[in-house]
Amino acid sequence: xxxxxxxxxxxxxxxxxxxxxxxxxxxxxxxxxxxxxxxxxxxxxxxxxxxxxxxxxxxxxxxxxxxxxxxxxxxxxxxxxxxxxxxxxxxxxxxxxxxxxxxxxxxxxxxxxxxxxxxxxxxxxxxxxxxxxxxxxxxxxxxxxxxxxxxxxxxxxxxxxxxxxxxxxxxxxxxxxxxxxxxxxxxxxxxxxxxxxxxxxxxxxxxxxxxxxxxxxxxxxxxxxxxxxxxxxxxxxxxxxxxxxxxxxxxxxxxxxxxxxxxxxxxxxxxxxxxxxxxxxxxxxxxxxxxxxxxxxxxxxxxxxxxxxxxxxxxxxxxxxxxxxxxxxxxxxxxxxxxxxxxxxxxxxxxxxxxxxxxxxxxxxxxxxxxxxxxxxxxxxxxxxxxxxxxxxxxxxxxxxxxxxxxxxxxxxxxxxxxxxxxxxxxxxxxxxxxxxxxxxxxxxxxxxxxxxxxx
Amino acid sequence: xxxxxxxxxxxxxxxxxxxxxxxxxxxxxxxxxxxxxxxxxxxxxxxxxxxxxxxxxxxxxxxxxxxxxxxxxxxxxxxxxxxxxxxxxxxxxxxxxxxxxxxxxxxxxxxxxxxxxxxxxxxxxxxxxxxxxxxxxxxxxxxxxxxxxxxxxxxxxxxxxxxxxxxxxxxxxxxxxxxxxxxxxxxxxxxxxxxxxxxxxxxxxxxxxxxxxxxxxxxxxxxxxxxxxxxxxxxxxxxxxxxxxxxxxxxxxxxxxxxxxxxxxxxxxxxxxxxxxxxxxxxxxxxxxxxxxxxxxxxxxxxxxxxxxxxxxxxxxxxxxxxxxxxxxxxxxxxxxxxxxxxxxxxxxxxxxxxxxxxxxxxxxxxxxxxxxxxxxxxxxxxxxxxxxxxxxxxxxxxxxxxxxxxxxxxxxxxxxxxxxx
Numbered sequence: 018x019x020x021x022x023x024x025x026x027x028x029x030x031x032x033x034x035x036x037x038x039x040x041x042x043x044x045x046x047x048x049x050x051x052x053x054x055x056x057x058x059x060x061x062x063x064x065x066x067x068x069x070x071x072x073x074x075x076x077x078x079x080x081x082x083x084x085x086x087x088x089x090x091x092x093x094x095x096x097x098x099x100x101x102x103x104x105x106x107x108x109x110x111x112x113x114x115x116x117x118x119x120x121x122x123x124x125x126x127x128x129x130x131x132x133x134x135x136x137x138x139x140x141x142x143x144x145x146x147x148x149x150x151x152x153x154x155x156x157x158x159x160x161x162x163x164x165x166x167x168x169x170x171x172x173x174x175x176x177x178x179x180x181x182x183x184x185x186x187x188x189x190x191x192x193x194x195x196x197x198x199x200x201x202x203x204x205x206x207x208x209x210x211x212x213x214x215x216x217x218x219x220x221x222x223x224x225x226x227x228x229x230x231x232x233x234x235x236x237x238x239x240x241x242x243x244x245x246x247x248x249x250x251x252x253x254x255x256x257x258x259x260x261x262x263x264x265x266x267x268x269x270x271x272x273x274x275x276x277x278x279x280x281x282x283x284x285x286x287x288x289x290x291x292x293x294x295x296x297x298x299x300x301x302x303x304x305x306x307x308x309x310x311x312x313x314x315x316x317x318x319x320x321x322x323x324x325x326x327x328x329x330x331x332x333x334x335x336x337x338x339x340x341x342x343x344x345x346x347x348x349x350x351x352x353x354x355x356x357x358x359x360x361x362x363x364x365x366x367x368x369x370x371x372x373x374x375x376x377x378x379x380x381x382x383x384x385x386x387x388x389x390x391x392x393x394x395x396x397x398x399x400x401x402x403x404x405x406x407x408x409x410x411x412x413x414x415x416x417x418x419x420x421x422x423x424x425x426x427x428x429x430x431x432x433x434x435x436x437x438x439x440x441x442x443x444x445x446x447x448x449x450x451x452x453x454x455x456x457x458x459x460x461x462x463x464x465x466x467x468x469x470x471x472x473x
Numbered sequence: 474x475x476x477x478x479x480x481x482x483x484x485x486x487x488x489x490x491x492x493x494x495x496x497x498x499x500x501x502x503x504x505x506x507x508x509x510x511x512x513x514x515x516x517x518x519x520x521x522x523x524x525x526x527x528x529x530x531x532x533x534x535x536x537x538x539x540x541x542x543x544x545x546x547x548x549x550x551x552x553x554x555x556x557x558x559x560x561x562x563x564x565x566x567x568x569x570x571x572x573x574x575x576x577x578x579x580x581x582x583x584x585x586x587x588x589x590x591x592x593x594x595x596x597x598x599x600x601x602x603x604x605x606x607x608x609x610x611x612x613x614x615x616x617x618x619x620x621x622x623x624x625x626x627x628x629x630x631x632x633x634x635x636x637x638x639x640x641x642x643x644x645x646x647x648x649x650x651x652x653x654x655x656x657x658x659x660x661x662x663x664x665x666x667x668x669x670x671x672x673x674x675x676x677x678x679x680x681x682x683x684x685x686x687x688x689x690x691x692x693x694x695x696x697x698x699x700x701x702x703x704x705x706x707x708x709x710x711x712x713x714x715x716x717x718x719x720x721x722x723x724x725x726x727x728x729x730x731x732x733x734x735x736x737x738x739x740x741x742x743x744x745x746x747x748x749x750x751x752x753x754x755x756x757x758x759x760x761x762x763x764x765x766x767x768x769x770x771x772x773x774x775x776x777x778x779x780x781x782x783x784x785x786x787x788x789x790x791x792x793x794x795x796x797x798x799x800x801x802x803x804x805x806x807x808x809x810x811x812x813x814x815x816x817x818x819x820x821x822x823x824x825x826x827x828x829x830x831x832x833x834x835x836x837x838x839x840x841x842x843x844x845x846x847x848x849x850x851x852x853x854x855x856x857x858x859x860x861x862x863x864x865x866x867x868x869x870x871x872x873x874x875x876x877x878x879x880x881x882x883x884x885x886x887x888x889x890x891x892x893x894x895x
Contacts, residue, residue: 116765310883331796333563340880364764379857432806432855471774
């Protein structure tokens with residue numbers, strides 16, 4: 018499947034000449050590290066007690082007891098500490114809704130038309146958002162930035178490494194697929210209904226998606242027709258004119274762009290699955306899904322993840338039926354075949370995704386499910402990595418994967434656990450002990466000229 | 474109904490009656506008393522609505538709850554929610570938290586809905602009573618909050634209009650200097666009033682018409698009555714403010730008019746912590762909020778609670794209002810993880826609001842106090858923990874909520890269509 022996607026991607030990339038806005042990410046200087054005697058949740062549902070983890074040349078090279086190392090390895094004694102994969106947030110608006118939350122950099126919703134498949138969140142990102150560094154102290158090594166939910170089809174999302182840099186391209190996660198933000202329910206119908214234009218109802222929402230997919234199918238047919246011609250025939254005619262909206266939607270229909278769908282109510286998620294089947298595309302994840310527990314089996318049957326909050330609710334009618342066991346019910350659908358993700362959608366929440374997972378786990382146990390902490394760790398590591406399309410590179414502690422690793426002072430399912438060290442691609446990105454941490458340009462000298470923002 | 478059922482029925486009526494008048498003993502429980510003391514293992518006896526004994530030696534009770542290994546705390550008392558006056562945030566028809574007419578004397582007391590789903594929900598999270606506040610009005614000070622006991626009794630039990638709110642800071646379009654001027658003008662005017670002048674609405678209306686305030690604001694007699702209470706009756710005033718310079722200006726105003734001032738938000742309190750401590754100003758902070766969300770909050774810092782505690786400042790916690798106020802325990806846990814004392818965090822959630830807002834004999838586990846108590850299934854500052862038992866006014870209250878009902882609906886009896894499940 019991955020190969021097929023790459024193959025399609027090549028064709029598509031050829032057609033549009035070169036893929037624009039390529040990642041220019043360069044990791045921090047590589048370190049060779051032996052983490053010794055740690056307790057490990059590997060992000061694949063396993064727990065290893067008093068085990069070593071070896072990082073070399075940016076990759077995880079071994080996990081096991083009493084691993085040997087040479088003198089050029091830095092040894093970190095981690096008895097009584099816990100090690101997890103880097104935390105991944107599948108739903109963030111950092112950068113597009115940065116702090117301070119001022120109108121001049123409120124760039125997450127192109128709320129001027131209900132379908133804006135042509136806009137890309139990455140073109141809104143403020144790289145100096147001071148929130149990235151706060152999330153890093155919460156163990157977050159990568160996150161997926163989405164446009165907001167004002168529109169039926171809001172535009173492309175982007176996955177970035179949590180390393181603040183001076184350009185967006187240099188933060189982009191290499192080879193991560195693009196995503197498409199879609200939104201159900203109250204938000205689009207409120208935004209446009211208030212302007213006396215479509216959509217003003219949920220049925221107007223559904224019609225809006227379907228009209229767009231019909232256009233996208235026609236565009237894709239023209240494209241396929243042109244691409245199936247011989248080279249000679251291509252030279253005789255013209256390629257179809259580029260269309261930014263259609264390129265995004267066609268990318269979804271070709272399986273290259275992953276659909277992330279903001280949707281709260283159960284019946285609306287079911288409707289969106291119908292629409293996806295009608296136009297033969299896949300929904301990767303429903304986001305927020307306060308009512309996902311009502312259709313958990315349907316999500317599992319369709320291999321759709323639920324990217325959910327542990328217990329955030331009540332701010333609008335479609336968020337009224339919250340249950341604390343939502344994430345656990347989605348996880349346990351069809352005998353444990355569900356895909357549950359704990360997401361934040363919030364710059365405070367992203368700093369404490371371990372605590373959110375802990376709440377969701379305990380609610381699941383209270384509801385009678387048998388779920389281990391090791392499995393619940395998947396909700397904030399491997400499952401969001403899969404939904405972002407970066408699972409082959411990161412999201413779990415498996416030999417050969419990127420060394421995106423967090424060392425916690427205590428078991429991360431406790432509120433008292435603090436992040437002590439974060440490694441991204443086998444390089445120290447945060448170290449509490451030596452006070453090694455990034456600060457954005459915004460933080461520099463802003464309260465007192467000789468200090469950074471939150472330094473005493 | 475056959476004979477044996479009748480007997481049981483009569484017995485139940487009788488037995489229930491007996492239980493209500495008999496005592497409950499919570500035995501062998503780890504007690505955080507709310508008063509910043511270290512935990513101790515002891516026994517707590519509840520009689521009627523009160524705690525009648527707290528002891529480390531054995532006590533006798535009619536109903537004994539063995540709580541070995543469990544933690545007992547006073548019920549949590551929020552200082553900043555809209556519990557009971559907002560059912561769904563984005564649905565204006567369910568909101569009773571604002572007024573177009575009244576500026577200063579707006580009271581939300583009569584809007585309180587004891588049947589709100591928020592009440593069983595918050596109760597199941599260990600929240601036993603609440604200070605419910607309106608939205609800020611157009612006046613920089615104004616709007617009155619009330620205290621409610623979350624017992625779901627249709628007859629509201631609480632205290633009306635016990636606090637005034639206000640806000641200063643960056644607002645877009647007008648200077649905060651203007652805000653401070655209005656506040657001082659209002660306070661100056663209120664200080665000049667005598668109670669004899671305010672016996673009828675007509676007299677109050679004349680006072681307003683003759684005042685310089687009439688030039689800048691449209692006031693109603695209710696507004697002036699509230700303002701009078703503020704300067705003469707020591708009514709607590711919660712001002713939402715964050716920037717360090719604003720906090721200093723508020724301290725100056727407090728001293729000048731001898732106000733009972735509490736500052737909420739206070740994100741930059743760390744920069745002026747000594748002045749806050751010297752002037753004994755209690756703070757309501759959200760300890761998990763370290764986002765520089767505005768230019769007034771640049772110094773937001775996860776270690777704020779710990780820093781303030783070291784200076785002896787009285788701290789209370791807030792959290793996202795009403796639906797998500799249960800997150801306050803997570804915030805308290807984060808404060809402890811970042812240096813605050815455990816007992817201090819419990820006090821911030823329980824006794825401190827009672828002391829600051831004069832909420833009566835609540836918020837503490839001590840002889841003679843009202844028995845609002847929580848037995849937690851594990852450490853209450855771990856957000857994964859939940860109450861196992863909640864007592865309000867000495868009564869063991871039901872912890873069923875709409876959320877537990879919906880959970881049951883989708884995890885039990887799944888063979889039935891969902892409309893026909895319990």
